[in-house]
Amino acid sequence: MRLDxxxxxxxASGRADHEGAGTAVGLDASGAAPRDPAPSAADVYLEVHRSxxxxxxxxxxxxxxxxxxxxxxxxxxxxVVAATTAPGLMARPVAGAVNVAMVAxxxxxxxxxxxxxxxxxxxxxxxxxxxxxxxxxxxxMTRGLxx
Numbered sequence: 001m002r003l004d005x006x007x008x009x010x011x012a013s014g015r016a017d018h019e020g021a022g023t024a025v026g027l028d029a030s031g032a033a034p035r036d037p038a039p040s041a042a043d044v045y046l047e048v049h050r051s052x053x054x055x056x057x058x059x060x061x062x063x064x065x066x067x068x069x070x071x072x073x074x075x076x077x078x079x080v081v082a083a084t085t086a087p088g089l090m091a092r093p094v095a096g097a098v099n100v101a102m103v104a105x106x107x108x109x110x111x112x113x114x115x116x117x118x119x120x121x122x123x124x125x126x127x128x129x130x131x132x133x134x135x136x137x138x139x140x141m142t143r144g145l146x147x
Contacts, residue, residue, distance in 0.1 A: 044141040048134060057130050064122045068115055075111060079104050 039047075048054055083090050083101060090101035 041142050048138050053134055057127050060126050
């Protein structure tokens with residue numbers, strides 16, 4: 001693992017106090033930026049980001065999260081709207097002291113837990129393996145840069 005960065009050779013003041021003081025930091029003797037044929041970590045991540053596997057993981061994620069989030073938001077807004085516009089309906093008793101508002105409020109909690117379970121299950125079955133493979137590939141490609 002490398003602990004030095006690309007700017008460690010240059011003094012903090014920005015002045016070139018070392019050999020070749022007439023050249024700017026990062027430029028060769030002719031004044032041109034040197035060509036770096038080896039890919040950088042940023043290049044590796046851009047390559048992974050553009051890959052079909054990454055796009056597939058993102059597509060699977062969005063296909064679950066967007067509808068689920070919209071459905072939950074609508075369910076929550078329906079509860080709030082019903083509580084403010086139909087207090088008679090919400091106050092209607094269901095069983096003893098339990099009314100419609102309490103049942104709907106508890107339904108919000110139940111929906112949250114069910115949605116969390118469904119999200120975790122979807123991730124485990126549809127995305128985790130591909131995402132883990134992408135992470136492994138990315139680590140292998142960046143590990144090759146350190147050599």
